[in-house]
Amino acid sequence: MARIAIGGWQHETNTFATIRAEYQAFVSADEWPALQQGDSLVNGVREVHLPITGAIQALEERGHQIVPLLWCSATPCSYVTEDAFERISDRMIELLEQSLPVDGIYLDLHGAMVCEHLEDGEGEILSRIRSRVGLDVPIFVSLDLHANVTSKMVENATVLDIFRTYPHIDMGETGYRVTRYLCDHIDNHAEIHRSYAQIDFLIPLNTGCTLIEPCQSIYGEMTNLLSESVSSISFACGFHLSDIYDVGPAVVAYGKDKKQVNQAVRTLVSRISASKRNFHEKIWPAEEGVAEAKRCLERLGKTIVMADTQDNPGGGGAGDTIGVLKAMIKYNLKHAAFGVINDEQVAAAAHTAGIGRVIDIDLGGKAGIEGQETLVGKATVLNLSDGQFIATGPMYKGAHMELGATTLLDISGIKVVVCSRAVQTADQAHFRHLGVEPSSFDFVAVKSSVHFRNDYQQMASRILILSSPGEVYADPSRLTYNNVRPSVELTRMR
Numbered sequence: 008m009a010r011i012a013i014g015g016w017q018h019e020t021n022t023f024a025t026i027r028a029e030y031q032a033f034v035s036a037d038e039w040p041a042l043q044q045g046d047s048l049v050n051g052v053r054e055v056h057l058p059i060t061g062a063i064q065a066l067e068e069r070g071h072q073i074v075p076l077l078w079c080s081a082t083p084c085s086y087v088t089e090d091a092f093e094r095i096s097d098r099m100i101e102l103l104e105q106s107l108p109v110d111g112i113y114l115d116l117h118g119a120m121v122c123e124h125l126e127d128g129e130g131e132i133l134s135r136i137r138s139r140v141g142l143d144v145p146i147f148v149s150l151d152l153h154a155n156v157t158s159k160m161v162e163n164a165t166v167l168d169i170f171r172t173y174p175h176i177d178m179g180e181t182g183y184r185v186t187r188y189l190c191d192h193i194d195n196h197a198e199i200h201r202s203y204a205q206i207d208f209l210i211p212l213n214t215g216c217t218l219i220e221p222c223q224s225i226y227g228e229m230t231n232l233l234s235e236s237v238s239s240i241s242f243a244c245g246f247h248l249s250d251i252y253d254v255g256p257a258v259v260a261y262g263k264d265k266k267q268v269n270q271a272v273r274t275l276v277s278r279i280s281a282s283k284r285n286f287h288e289k290i291w292p293a294e295e296g297v298a299e300a301k302r303c304l305e306r307l308g309k310t311i312v313m314a315d316t317q318d319n320p321g322g323g324g325a326g327d328t329i330g331v332l333k334a335m336i337k338y339n340l341k342h343a344a345f346g347v348i349n350d351e352q353v354a355a356a357a358h359t360a361g362i363g364r365v366i367d368i369d370l371g372g373k374a375g376i377e378g379q380e381t382l383v384g385k386a387t388v389l390n391l392s393d394g395q396f397i398a399t400g401p402m403y404k405g406a407h408m409e410l411g412a413t414t415l416l417d418i419s420g421i422k423v424v425v426c427s428r429a430v431q432t433a434d435q436a437h438f439r440h441l442g443v444e445p446s447s448f449d450f451v452a453v454k455s456s457v458h459f460r461n462d463y464q465q466m467a468s469r470i471l472i473l474s475s476p477g478e479v480y481a482d483p484s485r486l487t488y489n490n491v492r493p494s495v496e497l498t499r500m501r
Contacts, residue, residue, distance in 0.1 A: 118154020330475025
């Protein structure tokens with residue numbers, strides 16, 4: 008029986024956003040569990056769809072001793088503060104040193120963490136861990152599909168393995184897969200060769216979706232490159248909202264035959280590069296998109312889903328811009344729902360007033376983002392909740408959501424969910440816990456870029472991606488980068 012240390016640390020950093028990730032953001036629960044450490048970790052993440060949960064399952068099946076370190080996450084936003092990074096890093100290292108010796112380490116990381124004082128958060132924590140355990144202890148890591156994979160990560164990890172779906176419905180599966188590989192490696196001690204290549208163009212968030220082309224075919228074909236000699240191959244789309252030298256897509260592979268591992272990477276890089284011009288998608292300005300939604304309903308007669316992509320908290324948005332909602336009101340959409348807007352003050356006012364009361368609102372635009380406006384008017388309080396519920400969709404299934412005081416309002420005939428913290432609307436339970444069935448509406452608008460598709464795509468006769476002011480910029484070519492390597496080409500959206 009081997010002793011395997013496990014831990015995790017998740018943050019996707021949008022360096023173009025305003026709000027920074029303070030230490031408390033990692034300590035508190037949101038759509039994912041609060042910070043877990045030591046003996047509480049295993050039960051604290053159990054039954055939640057996370058990579059580390061899949062890893063725990065794999066270790067329990069193999070009968071290995073689990074040595075829990077620390078797991079935490081924070082909603083995507085701007086830079087992780089130096090204080091937060093150093094406090095969490097120090098604690099993780101402290102717990103590891105108290106647990107030595109170990110036979111292996113599994114880590115559930117994101118791959119796009121940028122801190123105030125360093126560009127490569129994951130590369131740094133892997134380097135610090137490697138310096139403590141030496142070269143002989145295998146460190147196997149699962150990464151998000153949006154990782155910006157750096158040479159420092161590759162050098163300090165024995166294996167990096169990456170999600171294969173976006174929306175990320177294979178998080179647990181990825182943690183399980185990479186941990187099984189770790190267990191096999193501990194059993195047979197076979198040499199692992201690696202190959203790594205960066206790709207010099209940026210893939211926008213919306214077009215990295217594996218439910219649409221070109222990624223649907225690329226990821227579908229990728230596993231054909233696995234063999235007895237190539238044990239692992241991964242494609243990270245990168246996170247285009249991180250202004251760092253190593254931003255962008257990358258491919259990594261591992262196996263026992265160096266020549267075949269290198270060839271697998273070359274083949275996959277060639278396939279991705281051949282699709283470069285296909286990483287585009289129509290992004291509708293808010294008012295044009297709402298007008299198109301009305302036309303679509305006339306033709307299709309079924310729910311039209313609109314994604315408020317540039318204020319997506321899953322990419323670092325504040326979740327409180329009202330451009331899409333204002334467009335829905337202007338075009339007098341009937342039988343429409345919108346969620347979820349982050350406005351603690353309005354949610355509190357609704358709770359004070361009570362169900363059935365009409366309240367004055369000054370909704371949204373409070374995050375301090377330049378040029379944002381509020382929606383001033385009246386709203387009827389239709390329902391109230393404490394914002395605590397269990398997610399039911401494929402990606403977040405089992406997660407204990409904690410949105411703070413939450414309300415359902417009627418604003419100009421539109422059913423609007425307002426909560427007390429920024430959260431991506433990627434699960435129908437955001438509406439359903441307030442008695443709203445999304446599929447019963449003609450129009451549903453969500454603050455998300457892609458993850459909403461995992462739970463909304465089947466109900467939709469058409470999905471439209473809308474842009475209104477927000478900090479999750481959909482078009483890389485419209486951003487000013489200061490740190491990206493000169494060879495990187497910026498993809499322009501249509």
